[in-house]
Amino acid sequence: MSKFGEILNTPLPVLIDFYTEWNESSLTMHNVIKDVAAVLGDKARVVKIDVDKNQELANALRIKSLPTLMIYKQGKMMWRQSGELDANTLINMVQEQL
Template identity: 55%
Template sequence: MTKFGDLINVEMPVLIDFYAQWSEEEEETGVVLNDVVAALGDKAKVMKIDIAKNETLVNALKVKANPTFLIYKNGELKWRQSGEQDANTLIAMVQQYV
């Protein structure tokens, strides 16, 4: 199992979606993230973390809402936003750190 620090301590931006599998918005967020991945290609990493399966991490990062998006670069938190986001917003945010 990979440690969270290893995932975020990279030179490229890392967009993380903290989500709940049971959420009605999950399917829509998945489509949005697919668009983000397609637009960014190998310029950034995009990952999803299930809040129910990662409670210790969720508590450590104080994730309170679903979904919550975070962008890290070189292990440093650059941006955080809770609530639904559209693909263009997420792409623009990540591109600031490419």
Template identity: 60%
Template sequence: MSKFGALIDQDIPVLLDFYTESDKRSVVMKPILRDVAAALGDQVKVIKIDVDKNPDLAEALRIKGLPTLVIYKKGEMKWRQSGEQNAQALINVVRKFI
């Protein structure tokens, strides 16, 4: 968990995508998250976290539905949403925390 703390303790927004390769909705989010990262560049850090490989973290954060998207800034959770999102909606949400 200490690595996770360092990961989310950033001055820029950190957009976490909790997913699994077997979840179709998670797979749909891959190109959308690439678009978000490309549009915002170094103003945001986009990180994908496979819940199958990180079950303790997923349980600690009570990740139930996939995909679950979470924005942290300076170690504080700012926004959380489960389910598919479109690129422009995500860009708009992230910009609120830049």
């Protein structure tokens, strides 16, 4: 989990997508997350975390459904939601933290 702290240690907003390769909604979000990252460019970080490979972190953050999306700013969680969202909604949510 120390790497998770390193991910959050940035002045930029960080959008995190918790997913798995076997969850259909997570797979649907892959392209959405790519689009969001492309639009945001260097204004924010976009990180994908596979909960199957990071179960300790997923348990600590109480990830119960997938995908779960979070926005952190300066190490503090600013927003969290589970389920599919469209790119424009996610972009607007991150831009509110700029």
